Amino acid sequence: MSVFTPLTRDELETFLAPYGLGRLRDFQGIAAGTENSNFFISLEQGEYVLTLVERGPTQDLPFFIELLDVLHDAQLSVPYALRTTDGIALRTLAGKPALLQPRLDGRHVQAPNNQHCVQVGELLAHIHTATLDAPLVRRTDRGLDWMLEEGEKLVAGLDAAAAELLRPALAEIQAHHAQILALPQANLHGDLFRDNVMFEGTHLTGVIDFYNACSGPMLYDLAISVNDWCSDEQGALDAPRARALLGAYAALRPFTAAEAQLWPLMLRVACVRFWLSRLIAAQSFAGMDVLIHDPKDFQDRLGLRQKVGVALPFAF
Numbered sequence: 001m002s003v004f005t006p007l008t009r010d011e012l013e014t015f016l017a018p019y020g021l022g023r024l025r026d027f028q029g030i031a032a033g034t035e036n037s038n039f040f041i042s043l044e045q046g047e048y049v050l051t052l053v054e055r056g057p058t059q060d061l062p063f064f065i066e067l068l069d070v071l072h073d074a075q076l077s078v079p080y081a082l083r084t085t086d087g088i089a090l091r092t093l094a095g096k097p098a099l100l101q102p103r104l105d106g107r108h109v110q111a112p113n114n115q116h117c118v119q120v121g122e123l124l125a126h127i128h129t130a131t132l133d134a135p136l137v138r139r140t141d142r143g144l145d146w147m148l149e150e151g152e153k154l155v156a157g158l159d160a161a162a163a164e165l166l167r168p169a170l171a172e173i174q175a176h177h178a179q180i181l182a183l184p185q186a187n188l189h190g191d192l193f194r195d196n197v198m199f200e201g202t203h204l205t206g207v208i209d210f211y212n213a214c215s216g217p218m219l220y221d222l223a224i225s226v227n228d229w230c231s232d233e234q235g236a237l238d239a240p241r242a243r244a245l246l247g248a249y250a251a252l253r254p255f256t257a258a259e260a261q262l263w264p265l266m267l268r269v270a271c272v273r274f275w276l277s278r279l280i281a282a283q284s285f286a287g288m289d290v291l292i293h294d295p296k297d298f299q300d301r302l303g304l305r306q307k308v309g310v311a312l313p314f315a316f
């Protein structure tokens, strides 16, 4: 299970006291997740989630806290950082940066339908419209330059078919680098997969795991989401779900001509991003008791996105 840092009850009681939320009733490590250690925490005054941040640059944590405050103020159901009675959000536990957040209701959806996808499209549009006038600046640590650098390193170890797929994808990223970064920007979730959204029935109740959030082209966030929410079992785009998600988004934030033009490319860029990060995770965590997602899913999707049959809804 993906609790990298186990905690004792004593450690937790000491850590939680300054929030003034009552005594610790119960706690439990969360098996899901691949990047951080998370715990469900039951206190007298309610249900919470404690995150120990295990990777990534800790100097960026104030960015995540501020972004979640902005989204919380915009009425979105997000895990914003609770403050101690002294007003402190970012603390340390077991030598790791630690944040306490509200536990959001709902469950992850494994097999989304069009209605789920409509809600995800609306959610993304709300995240973007809440931040596009004044995005909080953070460059992603897994952006285009990272893809080019890591891709070059990894391609030598791939089998011939995989290498033949990755090489042209990297060349395409190199060639369109400037055009991609010139697209309209806002703050992005950066990892809006099914396991980061909560639903009750078809009602979206929350969005979690903002540790890949950054400033960047909004179209990239859509490509990441569509690749996960709107793929069939083989990885091909499911056109009705993709149209549902994109149409709901466009009703709140219309797409530009440049976005419509770069859409098929952006779907491929988002495949490369997660293919590479999964390959790296599979190598780093090999043999460990850590949840590893299959890199091949994104190899297959990249193969299937060479032609994209779902255009971005855009009025020329």
Ligand SMILES: Nc1ncnc2c1ncn2[C@@H]1O[C@H](COP(=O)(O)OP(=O)(O)OP(=O)(O)O)[C@@H](O)[C@H]1O
Pocket (backbone or CB within 6 Å): 002, 030, 032, 033, 034, 035, 036, 037, 038, 049, 079, 101, 102, 103, 104, 105, 195, 196, 208, 209, 210, 211
């Ligand atoms: N605020 C919250 N409310 C309810 N459940 C939560 C909350 N935060 C985390 N969880 C639960 O913990 C699980 C792991 O959390 P999260 O996705 O943030 O971990 P991670 O290690 O950063 O994972 P990932 O692999 O997605 O990057 C989630 O799938 C969810 O079930």
Ligand SMILES: N[C@@H](CCO)C(=O)O
Pocket (backbone or CB within 6 Å): 034, 035, 191, 193, 212, 274, 277, 278, 293
């Ligand atoms: N959502 C990512 C893992 C966390 O970033 C994946 O499925 O590869």
